Amino acid sequence: MTAQGSDVVLERMMSLHPKIIDLTLDRVWRLLDALDHPEKRLPPVIHIAGTNGKGSTQAMIRAGLEAGGAKVHAYTSPHLVRFHERIRLAGDLISEKALTAILDECYETNGPDAITYFEITTCAALLAFARTPADYTLLEVGLGGRLDATNVIETPRLTVITPISLDHESYLGDTLAKIATEKAGILKRGVPCVVGPQPDEAMDVIEARAAALGVPLHAYGQQWHVTREHGRLAFQDETGLLDLPPPVLPGVHQTENAGAALMALRLLGQAEPACEAALTRADWPARMQRLRGGALNALAPQAEIWLDGGHNPAAGKALATTLSELPERPTHLICGMLNTKDVSGYLRPLAGQAQSLTAISIPGEAATLSAEETASAANGAGFQDVTTAPDLAAAVSALHRVDPDARILICGSLYLAGHALRQQG
Structure with missing residues (x-):
């Protein structure tokens, strides 16, 4: 099929709800139930929320895991040029044929019921992931966290919260504390969470939510530290020190994103070669x-x-x-x-x-x-x-x-x- 095939189905999906954003999980649960709950049949999930750095952090985690031979699903948004960029199946961008088929299946299963574009396409991604063998699934939150369409995984392997700042205030709240409450909605009982650098107001919310759920936090400045020294990146956590090349992704802020990715990889049992690959092999377009x-x-x-x-x-x-x-x-x-x-x-x-x-x-x-x-x-x-x-x-x-x-x-x-x-x- 040509690219027009998926474009036609995506265009149809835009008409299923009058709003682009309408935060609730009710419609997602309805469609997932009709699809026989693909969210329950995924490889181990790493769920990533935050205001800035989600995509870069995901790209580094993926590079590290793949360097160790793992097959990795990845979901991200928005796309830059083609919708296919949002869905990686076991390391490769989803093909046009597979994308058109999975979108069409979800469209037909949903019928005329209201559902947003992001919700139905997220369900399509989860269905594709459930049907393709892989070792890990990386899910990037679209907006917020608590009511985001990706927040349907009962027990992820790991969660990550990158730096939180003011953005999308009309949907998430007009203070850092309100926004952090939405982001911390991805925390699950007993599941470890890696936390990047946060304003105190946001960190207080994350820590309170983690305490209520018994979530082990691995937070920047507490359980891990990262700095650039003499052209190298130094990462320190409770298991030791890593001396690594700097991230290939440009920008000083990528040091902190790299630290979160490295902490995630360490919690996933990855050794130093995977950590080095996370920094040197990551690719994330349109970020400097x-x-x-x-x-x-x-x-x-x-x-x-x-x-x-x-x-x-x-x-x-x-x-x-x-x-x-x-x-x-x-x-x-x-x-x-x-x-x-x-x-x-x-x-x-x-x-x-x-x-x-x-x-x-x-x-x-x-x-x-x-x-x-x-x-x-x-x-x-x-x-x-x-x-x-x-x-x-x-x-x-x-x-x-x-x-x-x-x-x-x-x-x-x-x-x-x-x-x-x-x-x-």
Whole structure:
């Protein structure tokens, strides 16, 4: 079948519920019951929640497990270019034929009953995982945790909570404590949990929930520590010290994500070679990704072009720190964002790291800010040189004419990142 086959079924699924997000597990349980409960027939599950770093942490855990010979299922969202990216079966992206068949089966089984796009596609992923032999299943939470469609595993092997910050406040709550309550909803009685660096307000909630459920916590700064020293990564837990290469994923924040992945691997019984592979073999597109040799590079052949999909204030801070540590070079941002995000909070840390910002809208996204709205927010966030462009190609070309040797960073949204990768070819 062609890619159009799965696209047709996915388009049908969009019409099954009037809302994109509607947090409850009732519809998921109904469909899973009709599918004979695939969630009960999965290889051991590692369930990952958090505001930032979920995908990177999952990618490192997967790289470590696969280096040891394990077959690993992985579920993540959103996709960047093709829906197939969300579902890895025993290490490989799901094929078009298998995806179309599993989506169609879930659509027919669900019938006309209301169910959100994320809910029904998550059920499809779980069904695919249940039918394909593997050693582990990595499940990344879509939104929150407590009422997320992935939170249907009664006893995972391990849970992980990456750093929590303010994001999706209209769904998860407007304080760190409320958001942490939703994230901590993935904790299960007696199941160990790896916890990345957290604000005190969030950590208090996680610790209280863990105590109520008898969950052994393995928390950053308590049961494990991670630092970069002399170009190496030092990881220390209660079983000893690891001296490892730094993560191949760029950005200082990846040190902490690496620490959470290493702690998870140690709890899964993995030895040092798997831990090293987690850092050196992980691949996670659109997280400070250097673009090379594609259509966008052809528009600015002398420039460095980077891509990052971070979109909340914590991501903005992490990105600013990463930019500050790159070799000195004039840096220009091309930014597009959604109207559901804290645009000023994201942009403010970046104002001191870039010579200019070119604002664009995100093609095909109903919730995109207009270029003019993003430009206005950039002015308010402290950027001195702000312009707009009609599209990504025009923005890259304009920057090339003004500063051909510059560093260009395309940023502000995973949806813009996906558009950039499609245009890159």
